[in-house]
């Protein structure tokens with residue numbers, strides 16, 4: 295019976311006219327052939343990397359810019375073109391890409407690079423010196439210029455900058471190959487903690503990717519929508535609205551593309567023939583809720599308890615609360631679930647972390663002769679956040695707990 299019903303459902307779904315031509319081009323994994331509004335940055339990259347086509351080592355490059363400003367797409371695009379032209383000119387050069395969010399230690403990076411050149415180095419187990427020696431031997435045997443793109447390079451240096459120091463010195467040991475690096479980061483400050491030698495070597499050239507404005511994002515979306523959607527499916531206001539939302543959030547093209555995709559998915563699910571403004575607004579909410587859920591899920595338990603206290607107060611009608619009030623409720627929650635109680639100072643620090651993650655908004659306010667205190671306002675939807683918090687079995691008993699709320703000031 296169930297199979298029959300499902301069969302019918304699939305048939306029905308397949309019979310509805312799809313609105314997408316190719317949804318994949320709206321996903322972050324897709325690299326477009328052309329990148330609009332990035333001519334200046336692409337030209338700078340090409341001007342530096344052209345040395346590779348002459349058989350010389352290009353200067354190392356650091357690329358900075360906020361998230362979704364096209365750093366990865368532009369560096370991969372230029373890398374691909376460099377390899378293609380190298381082939382045409384019969385000049386050996388390779389561009390390899392590593393995401394340091396995943397490959398975040400010296401060992402893993404060197405092993406990964408050696409593997410990209412066909413050497414079977416195990417991903418753990420060897421002494422680091424041996425992996426480094428193998429890496430140099432492998433790339434030297436290639437007799438070519440190698441450009442390594444280190445995306446999210448700040449994640450790699452979190453555990454020390456030896457790897458960058460070693461890589462930047464590798465050329466002095468290589469006889470037949472040359473290595474240069476492109477570091478990509480959205481953290482403008484990460485070089486502050488680097489050894490000055492690494493800093494100056496890595497930042498020989500710096501290229502900044504500024505945020506896109508709403509018009510530029512519209513152009514990016516227009517190009518992508520032409521391939522992604524069937525003709526005439528998007529109502530006129532859809533792209534400008536996606537662009538406006540994304541421009542408000544520091545000009546993030548990835549966010550804009552996500553909005554355009556999710557809006558289409560919502561329209562498709564409702565079997566609507568057109569994507570409308572209303573779908574974009576709901577897509578914006580959905581993406582925000584999904585983001586919050588992901589962040590809240592991975593919070594440490596103590597932060598979850600502090601957040602739970604803010605929500606509890608909010609559910610009892612207190613929208614702006616002081617850290618003292620939050621602490622008061624937090625203590626009661628800890629006792630109820632038998633968890634250690636942190637000091638008020640620690641809980642205030644946890645609040646600042648939640649503020650940085652965009653989950654609460656903490657404002658310092660003056661309370662006249664009582665001095666200054668922080669006022670906390672929840673900046674995420676209550677019901678979905680609560681749901682995620684209570685999915686944690688340690689917090690589950692708090693679902694029906696009613697703390698005693700005292701609103702006198704705690705400074």
Ligand SMILES: Nc1ncnc2c1ncn2[C@@H]1O[C@H](COP(=O)(O)OP(=O)(O)OP(=O)(O)O)[C@@H](O)[C@H]1O
Nearest residue numbers: 322329330361362363364365366367480514547548
């Ligand atoms: N100028 C552009 N033209 C077309 N698509 C673009 C452009 N800039 C960015 N995109 C698209 O936006 C998305 C995000 O771009 P990309 O991954 O390059 O950003 P990023 O700056 O590297 O971000 P992050 O720092 O978060 O990694 C990708 O899908 C990319 O294809």
